[in-house]
Amino acid sequence: MPLAALVLLLLTGTLVPINRKFRETPGGIPVFVASNGLHTDVVVPTQDARTGLDWRPLLTASGQPARPAAYPFVAFGWGNAGFYRSSRGGHTPGVGTTLRAALPSPTLLHVSWCAGPPQPGTRVAALRISAAQYEALAATIRASFQADSVGRFVPAVMLGYTAQDHFFEARGRYHVLRTCNDWTNRILRRAGLRAALKAPLAGSVLYQVQHVPKTRNH
Template sequence: MKLFRKLLRFLFYVLLIPVVYLVVSLVLTAITVPREAKDQPADQVIYLKTNGVHLDIVLPRAAMTADLSKDLKRTDADAYMSFGWGDENFYINTPTWGDLTFANAFRALFLESTTLMHLTRYRNKQEDWVEVRLSVEELEKINTYLVNSFKPDANGIKEMLKDAGYGSRDDFYKANGSYSCIKTCNTWVNTAFKESGLKACLWTPFDFGLMGKYD
């Protein structure tokens, strides 16, 4: 009986952890961090996009600084570029949710890992993107955050993985940081907004958290 009770207690705590994580995540997602510089004119535009789970920051070509544009693959016809960040193994080995395995998910959430920037090029604005208006200073901070997310090679060049994209219009680059259940692809985007002084969630691992602040 003692062994049985210990087993039940163990199962209870195992099940309690994701429940607590979910509750805390929802509470912190609901708490809004307001925009800092409310007196600055919000005459610049960027966008948020999601695939239903994963958030990206989208910048028009004209909104990208020279430091951010440097070394990135693109053509003259590419008017927008989206930036995402995530676990390297998860990005490369889980191109669709049908490819998701427990091992890949566990490794991404709980083990130290290398990360990638995922860049996708667009010729036209997409209807499902959410518009975010910001000032010139806030836009510069977004650019700086994105630049610092790349992990350059020994020569200071943004390092692109060869033939690693999902299609002809996206690419992967080496990134800084390690993915975890605390720092996810969506918390990375939310942190970009917080550090740039934009309205954001206090913390969120969800895509709908930040999107909901701008709908």
């Protein structure tokens, strides 16, 4: 693909909505897209009675410490393994790490336990979705984890940044056309939620989610 065409796709893909007819489900399951300005996470309930989905056994069966009920939400982010390692201690990944990430490279899933829902704002978009949409969203997240021979998620050797987060081995390769934000965008798109045609940047994902028409009884 010529460079000019690639740049055009990345820039205009933000403005082109997929699943443009998506509308929120009043009283539906709360999900969030949260950004730190560069990276996006999908935040969901730790357990949901309507679908019966409970993330705790899935995320603790692989030797990870159990988390108490004080963490009602859990955040998922997918990204370049080198970026995650270079970000320890609040550091910004260097130029070398950034350039290497442009080529296909290993990935990790970052899982963070949350004491409450993110507060909607410039960098956080909130949605209410149906049980069927949530099950589809959760299935795509689960499919991003590497699993062992008996289906358990494989924990990464790398420790988390805090006591409330940890890393797992992930499926897929990171590169310039498959970024962390593209992963978040794909999670939304496959669940039938409004998403961008292409979302290389955090703002690309949030732009479409924040343009979902709000419903009454939200």
